Amino acid sequence: MNKPIIPDDTATPLRRKVLRGIRKRPTTRGAGILLACLVLLAVFAPLIAPQNPYDLATLSVMDNRLAPGAASMSGSVYWLGTDAQGRDMVSAILYGLRTSLLVGLLSTLGALTIGVAAGLLAAQLGGMVDALIMRIVDFMLGFPSILVALVLLASVGRGVDKVIFAIILVQWAQYARLMRASALVERRKEYIEAAVNFGLPTPYIMLAHLLPNSIGAVLVVSTINIASAITLEATLSFLGVGVPVTQPSLGLLIANGFDYLLSGEYWIAVFPGLALVLLIMSLNFVGDRLRRSFNVKGG
Numbered sequence: 551m552n553k554p555i556i557p558d559d560t561a562t563p564l565r566r567k568v569l570r571g572i573r574k575r576p577t578t579r580g581a582g583i584l585l586a587c588l589v590l591l592a593v594f595a596p597l598i599a600p601q602n603p604y605d606l607a608t609l610s611v612m613d614n615r616l617a618p619g620a621a622s623m624s625g626s627v628y629w630l631g632t633d634a635q636g637r638d639m640v641s642a643i644l645y646g647l648r649t650s651l652l653v654g655l656l657s658t659l660g661a662l663t664i665g666v667a668a669g670l671l672a673a674q675l676g677g678m679v680d681a682l683i684m685r686i687v688d689f690m691l692g693f694p695s696i697l698v699a700l701v702l703l704a705s706v707g708r709g710v711d712k713v714i715f716a717i718i719l720v721q722w723a724q725y726a727r728l729m730r731a732s733a734l735v736e737r738r739k740e741y742i743e744a745a746v747n748f749g750l751p752t753p754y755i756m757l758a759h760l761l762p763n764s765i766g767a768v769l770v771v772s773t774i775n776i777a778s779a780i781t782l783e784a785t786l787s788f789l790g791v792g793v794p795v796t797q798p799s800l801g802l803l804i805a806n807g808f809d810y811l812l813s814g815e816y817w818i819a820v821f822p823g824l825a826l827v828l829l830i831m832s833l834n835f836v837g838d839r840l841r842r843s844f845n846v847k848g849g
Contacts (some may be wrong), residue, residue, distance in 0.1 A: 581835030588829055592647040600626070601639035604796060609636045615815050631817040633806055639817060642803055643825050649799040650829065653710060654780035657717035659711075661779075662772050664718065665725025666765060672726070673733030674756050683726065690723035695782060703791040713792050717779045724775070725768055732764040774837035777830045784826055800826040 581739050591598065601608045613622045614636040621627050630639035672683040690698075699716040736742060737760065745755050784801025786792035788808075793799045798806070800822045807818025 560757045564722060575839065578827070578835055578839040581832040581839075583594050584828060585832035585836055588647060588825075589651065591644055592651045595644040595648045599638075599644045600723050601638050602639045603637040603642045603645050603798070607808075615810070615818070617815075624747055631815075633803070633818045634810070639821055641797065643822055645824060646798055646800040646803050647829065649710065649793060649797055650780050650783060650801070650826070653713055653783045653793070653799065654776045657714045657721065657779045657783075658772055658776045660714065660718040660829065661721035662725050662768065664722040665727075666729045666761070666768060668722070668726040669729025669732055669768075670756055670761060670764070672730045673737060673808075674752065674760060680730075684730070687723040687726050690720070691727070692725060693720075695720040696785060699782060699786055700789070700791060703786060708794050710793050710797060713783055713786060716786070717782055720782070720811070721775060721779065725772070728771060729764060729768050732767050733760055770837070770840045773840055774783050774834060777833035777837065780826075780833070780849075781830060800829070 596602070603609075610623060613627060613628070613632050614634050616622070616628050616632045618631040618639075619627065620631065628638050628640070630643070632638055633642060668683050668687070672680040698720045699713075702716045702719065703712060740757065742759060745759055783792055783799060784804070785797050787801030788805040790805065793802055795802065803822035804819050804826070807815070807820075807822065810816075811819050
């Protein structure tokens with residue numbers, strides 16, 4: 551009689567494992583739905599937003615600082631009010647989400663690419679290359695992220711591209727250290743030894759065998775680090791060294807409304823703040839669930 555075949559959890563396809571991890575808990579499922587909605591709102595902001603908050607021709611100073619639900623001079627309703635420039639807060643938040651997500655995704659992708667390449671080289675080549683890369687990593691991790699980003703942006707000026715570059719600079723070392731640790735574990739396994747014994751080229755072993763089997767934990771951690779990148783960008787913009795006023799992110803919208811927070815015009819800062827909190831919380835919930843599903847101990 552044939553023995554029943556026990557399914558091997560380690561052979562579970564990546565997509566099925568991710569979906570199972572998200573469906574396992576209602577809070578994670580809710581966070582995933584919320585995150586998907588926020589991303590869709592950001593992507594289709596030009597089609598959904600009642601106005602373009604970057605187009606000065608559509609703004610009216612007569613409509614500045616209107617309360618939520620107030621009507622404009624033309625009769626349209628501002629459901630979340632307006633800011634000091636007369637921008638519709640719904641439109642400003644949608645475009646702010648777009649900017650914040652763009653900065654978070656591009657900076658994480660750039661830091662991930664550099665960190666994975668550095669960690670893979672350190673693990674595969676070892677010796678002086680490993681020592682040099684890890685000393686650079688230790689040096690970068692020895693400084694607070696916000697301090698490095700502040701100094702850099704104070705030197706080069708404001709701009710979305712400069713903020714992305716600053717976040718890449720402070721985040722790549724985390725990925726390099728985690729990738730090196732994962733790759734060192736994989737290098738001790740028999741399939742890597744077999745590939746070496748067969749005389750396969752080192753670049754082929756790195757890209758075809760070592761990289762695909764080592765990068766899973768790094769990708770999981772990068773989900774959480776998207777939230778960290780968005781938080782760092784919001785902090786920099788709030789301090790006045792982040793994105794320009796012509797392309798506000800959620801952090802800059804909060805900074806613009808901070809002066810009016812205690813004067814009764816709370817909506818200018820509170821509503822962008824709530825949008826930022828929802829975005830960060832949904833990313834953290836999904837990322838933490840993925841980390842637990844893949845049993846990633848740290849990053």
